[in-house]
Amino acid sequence: MIFASDNWAGASAPVAAALSRHSTGLVPAYGGDPLTLSVKARFSELFECNVEVFFVPTGTAANALALSAYAKPGGVVFAHATAHVANDECNAPEFLTMGQKIRGLPGANGKLTPAVLASAMAEHPDGDLNSGQVAGLSLTQATECGTVYTAKEIRALADVAKSRDIVVHMDGARFANALISSGGSAADITWRAGVDVLSFGGTKNGCWCAEAVIFFNPGEGSQFRYLSKRAGHILSKSRFVAAQFEGYLEDGHWLDNARHANAMARRLADGLVRSGFARLAWPVEANEVFPVLPTHVINRLRAEGAVIREWPPAGLEGHTAPGADEALLRLVCSFATTEEEVERFLALAAG
Amino acid sequence: MIFASDNWAGASAPVAAALSRHSTGLVPAYGGDPLTLSVKARFSELFECNVEVFFVPTGTAANALALSAYAKPGGVVFAHATAHVANDECNAPEFLTMGQKIRGLPGANGKLTPAVLASAMAEHPDGDLNSGQVAGLSLTQATECGTVYTAKEIRALADVAKSRDIVVHMDGARFANALISSGGSAADITWRAGVDVLSFGGTKNGCWCAEAVIFFNPGEGSQFRYLSKRAGHILSKSRFVAAQFEGYLEDGHWLDNARHANAMARRLADGLVRSGFARLAWPVEANEVFPVLPTHVINRLRAEGAVIREWPPAGLEGHTAPGADEALLRLVCSFATTEEEVERFLALAAG
Amino acid sequence: MIFASDNWAGASAPVAAALSRHSTGLVPAYGGDPLTLSVKARFSELFECNVEVFFVPTGTAANALALSAYAKPGGVVFAHATAHVANDECNAPEFLTMGQKIRGLPGANGKLTPAVLASAMAEHPDGDLNSGQVAGLSLTQATECGTVYTAKEIRALADVAKSRDIVVHMDGARFANALISSGGSAADITWRAGVDVLSFGGTKNGCWCAEAVIFFNPGEGSQFRYLSKRAGHILSKSRFVAAQFEGYLEDGHWLDNARHANAMARRLADGLVRSGFARLAWPVEANEVFPVLPTHVINRLRAEGAVIREWPPAGLEGHTAPGADEALLRLVCSFATTEEEVERFLALAAG
Amino acid sequence: MIFASDNWAGASAPVAAALSRHSTGLVPAYGGDPLTLSVKARFSELFECNVEVFFVPTGTAANALALSAYAKPGGVVFAHATAHVANDECNAPEFLTMGQKIRGLPGANGKLTPAVLASAMAEHPDGDLNSGQVAGLSLTQATECGTVYTAKEIRALADVAKSRDIVVHMDGARFANALISSGGSAADITWRAGVDVLSFGGTKNGCWCAEAVIFFNPGEGSQFRYLSKRAGHILSKSRFVAAQFEGYLEDGHWLDNARHANAMARRLADGLVRSGFARLAWPVEANEVFPVLPTHVINRLRAEGAVIREWPPAGLEGHTAPGADEALLRLVCSFATTEEEVERFLALAAG
Known part of the structure; x- marks a missing residue:
């Protein structure tokens, strides 16, 4: 993950x-x-x-x-x-x-x-x-x-x-x-x-x-x-x-790689939104997902081995800006990201 | 070659x-x-x-x-x-x-x-x-x-x-x-x-x-x-x-590579000197050989497919400087240089 | 002027x-x-x-x-x-x-x-x-x-x-x-x-x-x-x-020069504010005055020979920002500025 | 001087x-x-x-x-x-x-x-x-x-x-x-x-x-x-x-200045050559003179207040190169150089 x-x-x-x-x-x-x-x-x-x-x-x-x-x-x-x-x-x-x-x-x-x-x-x-x-x-x-x-x-x-x-x-x-x-x-x-x-x-x-x-x-x-x-x-x-x-x-190998990475990001984003825990800072249009997540969810994910990074919420305003017990993350998918990783991450996020 | x-x-x-x-x-x-x-x-x-x-x-x-x-x-x-x-x-x-x-x-x-x-x-x-x-x-x-x-x-x-x-x-x-x-x-x-x-x-x-x-x-x-x-x-x-x-x-792979390249240069230099056609501009101490060769020998080598480069004879004086129908070459050996290449080159050089 | x-x-x-x-x-x-x-x-x-x-x-x-x-x-x-x-x-x-x-x-x-x-x-x-x-x-x-x-x-x-x-x-x-x-x-x-x-x-x-x-x-x-x-x-x-x-x-010549320039700026600022036409974008603390003035006043001053420059109103908000028929000016005084110039400018500005 | x-x-x-x-x-x-x-x-x-x-x-x-x-x-x-x-x-x-x-x-x-x-x-x-x-x-x-x-x-x-x-x-x-x-x-x-x-x-x-x-x-x-x-x-x-x-x-003031400086250099050069002590490293064609002088002459000049600089004799060969008890000088004349200075310098150089 x-x-x-x-x-x-x-x-x-x-x-x-x-x-x-x-x-x-x-x-x-x-x-x-x-x-x-x-x-x-x-x-x-x-x-x-x-x-x-x-x-x-x-x-x-x-x-x-x-x-x-x-x-x-x-x-x-x-x-x-x-x-x-x-x-x-x-x-x-x-x-x-x-x-x-x-x-x-x-x-x-x-x-x-x-x-x-x-x-x-x-x-x-x-x-x-x-x-x-x-x-x-x-x-x-x-x-x-x-x-x-x-x-x-x-x-x-x-x-x-x-x-x-x-x-x-x-x-x-x-x-x-x-x-x-x-x-x-x-x-x-x-x-x-x-x-x-x-x-x-x-x-x-x-x-x-x-x-x-x-x-x-x-x-x-x-x-x-x-x-x-x-x-x-x-x-x-x-x-x-x-x-x-x-x-x-x-x-078309390069396009296959990108298509896969984008699809993994899409899947990740959709799953997070569905979870009810997360909201997206920006639309997911490529291979990166920027969700705002509760700190306790982030901690849980990390405890299970997820390698994820907080991101400066520059430019976020109103409801998209992280609240007191939240943080903005950047999640990047690549050609090497697997469906299994994504699903495991989503399951952990959902608690 | x-x-x-x-x-x-x-x-x-x-x-x-x-x-x-x-x-x-x-x-x-x-x-x-x-x-x-x-x-x-x-x-x-x-x-x-x-x-x-x-x-x-x-x-x-x-x-x-x-x-x-x-x-x-x-x-x-x-x-x-x-x-x-x-x-x-x-x-x-x-x-x-x-x-x-x-x-x-x-x-x-x-x-x-x-x-x-x-x-x-x-x-x-x-x-x-x-x-x-x-x-x-x-x-x-x-x-x-x-x-x-x-x-x-x-x-x-x-x-x-x-x-x-x-x-x-x-x-x-x-x-x-x-x-x-x-x-x-x-x-x-x-x-x-x-x-x-x-x-x-x-x-x-x-x-x-x-x-x-x-x-x-x-x-x-x-x-x-x-x-x-x-x-x-x-x-x-x-x-x-x-x-x-x-x-x-x-x-020690790196040293093996270098040892081989140096040895090929040595063999090349010795062979050229032995041929009587060539003299060396500088001592051969690593993987490069700088012979002065007659133009007709250079032409013959090139005609047979040798890829060799002339080198500016900067600093060469006296008997080491190339004469009218001569040129200074730089010959570089690498880990990939073979004995066969060297021998074929020498044979061609010797005419 | x-x-x-x-x-x-x-x-x-x-x-x-x-x-x-x-x-x-x-x-x-x-x-x-x-x-x-x-x-x-x-x-x-x-x-x-x-x-x-x-x-x-x-x-x-x-x-x-x-x-x-x-x-x-x-x-x-x-x-x-x-x-x-x-x-x-x-x-x-x-x-x-x-x-x-x-x-x-x-x-x-x-x-x-x-x-x-x-x-x-x-x-x-x-x-x-x-x-x-x-x-x-x-x-x-x-x-x-x-x-x-x-x-x-x-x-x-x-x-x-x-x-x-x-x-x-x-x-x-x-x-x-x-x-x-x-x-x-x-x-x-x-x-x-x-x-x-x-x-x-x-x-x-x-x-x-x-x-x-x-x-x-x-x-x-x-x-x-x-x-x-x-x-x-x-x-x-x-x-x-x-x-x-x-x-x-x-x-102390340098201080005299600066004292004079600052005093001229003060006089200019005070006069402009008194005129009722102008408001100051920023406090006048040295030799520069940044008044917001009506365009017709600016035009009048220029017609009479005043050499003045508009200034980008970067950072001005609320009541200090220039309105539709106004502009921000930068007026700089120096050791060479005279009281007469300042007074003439103020008189012209006041109409 | x-x-x-x-x-x-x-x-x-x-x-x-x-x-x-x-x-x-x-x-x-x-x-x-x-x-x-x-x-x-x-x-x-x-x-x-x-x-x-x-x-x-x-x-x-x-x-x-x-x-x-x-x-x-x-x-x-x-x-x-x-x-x-x-x-x-x-x-x-x-x-x-x-x-x-x-x-x-x-x-x-x-x-x-x-x-x-x-x-x-x-x-x-x-x-x-x-x-x-x-x-x-x-x-x-x-x-x-x-x-x-x-x-x-x-x-x-x-x-x-x-x-x-x-x-x-x-x-x-x-x-x-x-x-x-x-x-x-x-x-x-x-x-x-x-x-x-x-x-x-x-x-x-x-x-x-x-x-x-x-x-x-x-x-x-x-x-x-x-x-x-x-x-x-x-x-x-x-x-x-x-x-x-x-x-x-x-x-033509700039040309007058240069004409004067060049003339002073010429006078200096001619006088030095005439003295028999000096030879010129390079022809004097502008406002600089490069004489090779005996060290004892240089010392005498300096003792009398002449401000003169030694110059690296780069490129000088044969008879122009300074010998054991000699040095190359660079003497520069300007619009401010006077005939009196030049003459006094020449008199001192001549001993």
Whole structure:
């Protein structure tokens, strides 16, 4: 009953198998090998357009380096106040962009709205030196509240960003989970909706260490190799990431993993609500559940071995905010979560 | 007959096996898992002292981040002119240390001497603002010329560095090869000789992607986690590096790999010299051979499928410098190099 | 009737005279001249303790470099949401501290409270990698809302900061105005109240270009010269700043300037309130007045040549917030503001 | 008899007078004042083309920020081994360009040659990630050896740079001295010869603190204000630099100052050579003299109060290198150097 995070799981079987399959033989280093080239081509199929793809070892590197490709001196990037880039990357986005600001903005359910974005951008008017220059919009998909932007919502936000000609970045650490939830295609919730660059995460959904930065507009990735190498992020044995992605993308394995994780989260959420003990802080649209539970239930679960984390109830108001003897939890399901775990957890929660 | 680089090989069998072995099950992320803890403890045994160990994904990150732990504003780090940190890391050491200079110094066989180091350090006197402040010495072991510093040579250089109280860093991308060559222990050629921090490389000697930064002095690694995370180098599934190192260090596997690679280089060098066609630019002390060969021999080898690289003959003078119809090559052997390959190469070279 | 900013004035007569006085003769560059040394010693008298003093050319440099002397990887500095370091320095504090975050916090009248500070700091618990590490508190004195922290208020905030052992920085771009207002000594509202490092501004109060960074704790400025030079902030002809400060500090000239500017602001505020047209957004405690005025009054003033600026009404709620036909203004008085200007402005405002 | 450096002088009379003249009255801050605008326009006349001009407080800032406007990740800037940007700026050029390398190259008389430049650039081939990307050429005019590039020499070097499309920067800390020496126009030795951006120094030739960065190609300065502000280099009272430049450029005053300084250096050099005691390390083409003198002469001069500095004899070979009882000196003349000083110095040197 481990719901601490989706990065507690190891590698899924097809990913591990692909890595084993490619472990022998000598091939060019630094991305010149045939496997890397073919896996990169696979991404263009997946996104239905010619994309530039770069492998990096961590999601934090993917986000910060993607933003650095569009960095401006005195630049300001807008993100939701709960976004990983704003809170959880130990200033990597600020550092690797030479001090750009990440401005965290409010919004229900972990999602930005065009009005809030427009208003924040207006505080940095063109030509004003002191407040810096608007430089980017970063959307987290799925969000840190477990919700998912629709293609239409992304489009509306991207339109605001494009009115000032700034980059739209998507942090897709849980892109597969969001994609399953959205019901659309990978293209629909990225470039067709105005996304310029995507951090495509594999690690939380079955890979060991596989993240890709994907540029949708020709030429915008032209300096990325240098930005990446300068920060120590070029892997010499590139095929080891390529192999993971081969296993990950093959036969829809990545979508199966995400579909499973989302379903487990759904089951968990439904069961908790049915129990009468819990209420949900935010809608469950991907693989994360944020229930407010009584402290005695939490204690009981932990006593039985559940690994669960309390979460800061930032932005919760009214009836959703935890009361005196309650706490907000974050429960994360992954490809490795089993129905049995979920059922056992629900049974324990119900008392 | 691939002698292009030791990072063209994949993962050695014990490394790949260890990774498979640990691919399932849920464990804490970010280094809190039992495997990471036990492997880190293994390093203290290996170095016969309590060390602080941090995993990073690349050798460039290891070097640049290690130096950043000791960075000073206006700092100057001294290294051999051929060193990887000086030439081959796309300014990562400058970037991640906020603009420290890496001063490349001359020295026969890719090795620094105390006299040259002392003289260069004297150009940055204490208190002089313009020339910056001396900040570190970085030694490459084995060197980029395929040679190896003895413990005594390291000690002499470290003494010069310590006279001004600057850090001694060792770039051990090929540490195993150097260790085999030195005949001493891992402690002998590191902290016992004055090394403060080591980039311990696994990738070139049988791992996929496994590098460790090792601090020998208590407390000096206290900010490393933050430095690493700020640059996007903290791997969430830490056990995937730990597993590689488990396989790598088990039963002396890493030393076996290095011993084999060194032996193949020796055999290659001896054969080339015997052929009468070649002369060696530098002594062969690890897994790299730098022969000067006639162009027609190089062409013949390439025509038969040998993957070999020309190397800039920087620093070569007199009879070692390539003549009009000659070129300097770098031939690198790895754990995956076979005797058959070497013999076939030699036979072809001999015509 | 120019109330745009206190940096629209030139140099006050004693400052200009001192500069002329010292314009000839050859003296050592880079701060080794007798005038620089004597002026620096003057600061120790002024603050009643041995301080380390460094001249820098701008207030932004003073703030960002002062913070850089205490920077940590992944560091977070807390400041009021309206602070200059948070909003008006084009990311200089982020850039020169290698990507530290400046977290803007709420608080009435432009001032932080211990409770808000403690709560924000708690979101960055010791050892938590993702959220970074707490690194500093920056207080603006006088604040950007024209108010002034009392020594007691500073002490209370410093105590919270010190509970986690982080630096307390004071942005004293309008230090003289605050000092006059406080009624205490320079020591009382700085080191005696827990301030570690001060940006001591001269430019807004009668100098051309004279700012000083003042360290109150021995040794903490030891790297400052290097930090400053690395960013291009060491002035070769140091005496030109020293001369300005000589004129500035002589015979209490700086305090006279600030007293005058504060008195003009008081007179302006009182007159506006008396007019019945205006209400004040925040108390007038230094040289700035923030009135909410009807648009037609603003238009009338501008038509008569008043140079005045609208100000974002951030944080204003209830009756202080501007209504439909109103706007918030910032009116800044300086040493050069005259009673005549103020009276003419008031007469025009009254219609 | 102070020949330590040209920045030991204060402000020349016309510069000091201009500053006094503009010390009163309220004008817009941050460069919006009429004086700043008119002085900037004056630079376009001076250079016979429309230039973009930015004021910065130091020469180090001018150089490092100018280079930062063209910075690339992993970028390499080529300069002479003795150049100020390479040796004397405490890593400001590395820091403000996010870790670009400054590669110091050899060359007689402090000057680069096209052959040496081309050869160094070839070590960073297009597309090679490890060695970084070529990013700029920085020429010092006059050089650190007191010599001056002709327009033709600049053109030849710029052609090499332009063959790889990299910026040509000129460090003109002593631009006026070089211009007088060259006999041409300001345009001839800058943009007409291929220079893209110039650090135009005023401080060493009569100003207090006045440097300008001048972009010759439209649009290339578009981000400079942000780069400058981000590093704390935007002066609020811009007119204080503008006033200095007004006095500096008026009626050819700057050229008079430089002509005088150069003439004093010439007189000094000729007298020393005539004395029979001295030989010159490098030709005297601007305001600096580098004589090799016997130690007993140096001691005698110092005993009589001469302020003179020994200089590292880097690059000196054969008969120019100092012998056992000799030392190389750098003697710098300025607008404030008098004939009497020179003659007294020569008389003392002659014994």
